[in-house]
Amino acid sequence: MAQRRLADLLPGQQCTDRVVRDFLRSQGGRLECVVARDGAVFAVRGTIRRRVLRQLLRCVEEQVGSAELVEVNPPDFRRWREGARPRSAVELAAAKKEANKTVEYVFAAAIERQASDVYLDIRRKEAFLSFRTFGFRRPFEESFSREAGLELARSIWALGQNAQFQEGGVCDVVFEFPHGDRSYRIRGNGVKEIRGNSVVCRVLDPEFIVPLRDAGYTPGQVNQIERICRSPGGLILISGETNSGKSTTLAGLMADLPQTQKIIEIADPVERIMDHVTHIEVPRYGDNVDELTKEIMQCLVRQNPDTLVLGEVRDRVTAEMAREMGVEGKRVLSTVHTQSCAAAIPRLMHLGIPGWQLGTRQFLAGIVNQNLVPVVCPGCGLRKHSDQDIDGRVRRKFGSDAQVRFVNPKGCADCSGGVSGQTLVAEVYPLWLDRSGKAHELIAAAKLAELERYMREEGPAGGTLTKHAHASQKIRAGEIDPVHTERIIGEFGAEDLAAGDNKIVQFRR
Numbered sequence: 206m207a208q209r210r211l212a213d214l215l216p217g218q219q220c221t222d223r224v225v226r227d228f229l230r231s232q233g234g235r236l237e238c239v240v241a242r243d244g245a246v247f248a249v250r251g252t253i254r255r256r257v258l259r260q261l262l263r264c265v266e267e268q269v270g271s272a273e274l275v276e277v278n279p280p281d282f283r284r285w286r287e288g289a290r291p292r293s294a295v296e297l298a299a300a301k302k303e304a305n306k307t308v309e310y311v312f313a314a315a316i317e318r319q320a321s322d323v324y325l326d327i328r329r330k331e332a333f334l335s336f337r338t339f340g341f342r343r344p345f346e347e348s349f350s351r352e353a354g355l356e357l358a359r360s361i362w363a364l365g366q367n368a369q370f371q372e373g374g375v376c377d378v379v380f381e382f383p384h385g386d387r388s389y390r391i392r393g394n395g396v397k398e399i400r401g402n403s404v405v406c407r408v409l410d411p412e413f414i415v416p417l418r419d420a421g422y423t424p425g426q427v428n429q430i431e432r433i434c435r436s437p438g439g440l441i442l443i444s445g446e447t448n449s450g451k452s453t454t455l456a457g458l459m460a461d462l463p464q465t466q467k468i469i470e471i472a473d474p475v476e477r478i479m480d481h482v483t484h485i486e487v488p489r490y491g492d493n494v495d496e497l498t499k500e501i502m503q504c505l506v507r508q509n510p511d512t513l514v515l516g517e518v519r520d521r522v523t524a525e526m527a528r529e530m531g532v533e534g535k536r537v538l539s540t541v542h543t544q545s546c547a548a549a550i551p552r553l554m555h556l557g558i559p560g561w562q563l564g565t566r567q568f569l570a571g572i573v574n575q576n577l578v579p580v581v582c583p584g585c586g587l588r589k590h591s592d593q594d595i596d597g598r599v600r601r602k603f604g605s606d607a608q609v610r611f612v613n614p615k616g617c618a619d620c621s622g623g624v625s626g627q628t629l630v631a632e633v634y635p636l637w638l639d640r641s642g643k644a645h646e647l648i649a650a651a652k653l654a655e656l657e658r659y660m661r662e663e664g665p666a667g668g669t670l671t672k673h674a675h676a677s678q679k680i681r682a683g684e685i686d687p688v689h690t691e692r693i694i695g696e697f698g699a700e701d702l703a704a705g706d707n708k709i710v711q712f713r714r
């Protein structure tokens with residue numbers, strides 16, 4: 206590789222490899238470095254931790270074929286970055302409108318901090334902005350006046366088509382927000398609260414796809430999910446609560462579907478666009494939703510897809526779509542809002558899918574349940590909890606030899622408040638793989654407690670890992686904080702903790 210200089214690097218020659226970009230993003234976008242397409246890593250001398258730098262170089266080497274570190278000094282780096290900064294359409298427009306500048310500033314900051322949600326709380330006298338990053342909501346800058354808050358809300362809504370912020374009720378807005386080399390999708394919802402208004406804006410990156418093996422499942426779980434996705438048809442459900450990564454998982458599965466198939470996605474809104482998928486957006490509310498849904502059902506029959514990807518089974522209409530396609534032997538990938546695999550059964554029954562149908566192996570191929578849990582920053586995580594009682598309780602639960610680590614609320618330069626990312630804890634019911642028929646028998650009879658016991662202890666793979674057992678593996682390895690984890694998935698029972706170790710062995714085969 207010839208001697209490289211940062212000053213010679215044109216913005217278009219930056220490395221666009223997805224894995225490298227995801228690595229840089231996983232570091233919170235704070236690394237003072239630029240990676241070129243030929244593997245040259247320009248980094249500001251002494252600003253990146255050795256360990257992170259080694260990981261980055263290894264990642265670049267694996268993806269690009271070679272990696273070379275070129276150290277630069279801070280002024281050169283800043284000059285280059287300022288000169289290479291892409292100017293977005295919104296940014297150009299903002300020069301004309303003062304209010305838009307605030308919107309641009311807020312969402313650009315949110316994207317750079319990897320926020321999934323932006324909250325604007327307008328109260329009687331003041332307004333507050335906060336971001337949710339890696340599952341934690343934290344204030345963004347100082348509070349400002351109520352008037353300024355309302356002005357900000359109005360300018361956010363002004364970016365949508367035919368949308369207007371309603372101070373006195375409920376309103377929605379969707380718009381594209383270009384930033385850097387990407388276009389983000391912002392979905393806002395506003396509602397009147399007793400002191401003012403509550404505004405929530407979800408920030409979606411339509412190009413963000415996490416491969417199944419990198420999401421945090423065990424290798425055994427990845428294998429089972431891949432196998433149920435290869436079943437000839439039937440319903441595959443990703444279940445979880447809000448912010449449990451359901452739609453990211455669904456997008457990952459959709460990306461992996463064979464390109465030789467006809468795939469139709471129906472969602473509200475469509476979050477990620479893929480070349481091999483037909484995306485149809487169906488609004489959830491409105492005057493003629495029923496009519497529209499009927500039309501889409503007819504169109505589905507005629508378009509005859511091999512796979513239907515349904516954003517969420519959330520009401521009788523979407524449940525009927527899933528049922529119809531499932532009965533025809535199509536593969537249906539969807540999500541459902543429940544706290545466990547077993548809880549998806551009564552939820553689907555409540556939405557009108559009869560138990561006997563769910564109890565058919567060809568109809569219900571598998572259920573995944575998951576939560577997203579914050580990852581303890583490897584740089585600043587604490588070996589001891591500041592509260593002795595909690596520390597003692599955790600050690601009694603997870604064993605004194607466990608490498609337990611806690612989130613350090615003070616954080617460090619490499620993380621956001623002690624959290625360096627999020628990972629999944631999950632359980633998988635690979636029902637299609639259960640040839641004994643036992644699991645489906647229990648589902649048809651709605652014997653859910655027995656179903657859970659059967660899946661845990663016997664099941665198709667000689668027992669599946671429960672979500673709590675999966676979480677306890679990650680706690681024992683120091684990857685996730687036990688206190689935060691319990692807050693998200695609930696307390697650990699003795700069974701979950703005992704099951705942990707032997708299941709690891711089973712999943713290796």
Ligand SMILES: [Zn+2]
Pocket residue numbers: 582583584585586616617618619620621623624
């Ligand atoms: Zn840290």
